[in-house]
Amino acid sequence: MSEYISPVPMPALDATAPEIYRDYYGMPMFVTIPTRDLAASKDFWTRGLGFVDLFSVPDRLTHLRRWAFQDVLLVPAEQVGEVPAMSVSFACVLSQIDQIAARCEELVPGCTSGPREMPWNSIELTVVTPENARVVMTAAQPLDPRSARADDLRAIGIEVPTE
Template sequence: MSEYISPVPVPAPGVQPAEIYREIYGMPMFVTVPTGDLAASKDFWIGGLGFVDLFSVPDRVTHLRRWAFQDVLLVPGEPAGAAPAVSVSFACVLGQIDEIAAACEKLVPGCASGPVDKPWNSVELEVVTPENARVVMTAARPLDPDGPQAAWMRDAGIEVPRP
């Protein structure tokens, strides 16, 4: 098995989330979200979704981050209409799902739906942000090596370690 290099912790009972990563790196992927109210959007993403303001250029851009490779750029512009224009998923750990849902609901009541258990062995919370972006916070469940997800993965040719 190759070296595990993901910032996402391996799913396990009581696993702790990764630390916020504040170093500068070449971003392999990021999302740009236009907003009509940069300050309100920044407050929601930080207070609700758990991002930090890595840096801001007033009235131009706010670079937000959670874990390594979870970067969002908020920029002035027209937010999406009635349907979300962007949908993005961010990894978290199971212990954060309810906390994130409560924080988002406190800031914008009715913005969160779920969490929902998914057949691909995750729990997902859907949040619609003030600028109408669809954000899915997804937490992997510990994999039961004898469960149906592990069997499906083996059938697909994916190595599933046994304890």
Template sequence: MSDYISPVPMPAADAVAPEPYRDFYGMPMFITVPARDLAASKDFWIRGLGFVDLFTIPDRLTHLRRWAFQDVLLVSGEQDGEAPALSTSFSCVLGQIDEIAARCEELVPGCTSGPREMPWNSIELTVVTPENARIVMTAAQPIDPRSAKADELRAIGIEIPEG
């Protein structure tokens, strides 16, 4: 049997929930939730559901987390009636973005948009599946610790080691 790596405790009557996980890591998967009122949504997720605010880009995005691998991005905006009801992001590496786009476009022409560079230092490809789910393949970019981008990320609370 392999090592148990889940942040979820083994089922037991006396199981104790772990504390919210505040360290930074490459997120394998996360959901994105459009919020009409970002402050009210953030308050609900934190006080109601027990998430913590890892960092916020004012008026644009709040990155919330509960346990390890329970990440939610609240983004400012309304859910468009035509837009997919589900938006989930999966991590990949930079070298996979173009091949994923090509394969998806071959299967369903016009189903992709991007890739585009995001302010949180990733390249993202958006794919709308035949079920109308919005899937974002996201690849982190390397960060030069001496760059302006590193300074921007530090300013919003993301730990970037000094160069």
């Protein structure tokens, strides 16, 4: 097996989330989300979803981040026209799912659905943000290589170690 270089920890019941990554890099992926209220959106994303404001250009842009390679740019809706509905998924660890759901529900009651167990061995929480973005917080579950689920994953071509 090659060296594991992802910022996402290996699945385990006691997995610990990595620290917020504050250094700068060439972003391999990010989303740009138009919003009608930049301050309210920034507040929701930071207090609810656990992002930090990496930097802001007042009234023009807020660059948010959680872990490395989890970047979101919030921009005023006027910069891109009508506010579209969009969806994006961010990795997290199992212990964060309920915390994120509780924080988001406190800020915007009724904005979450789940968490639910998915066939690809993850637990997912769906959050609809104030700007109508669908954010899926997804946490991989530990996998017993002798389990029926491991056999099911192998049957569809997903590589799962046997021990």
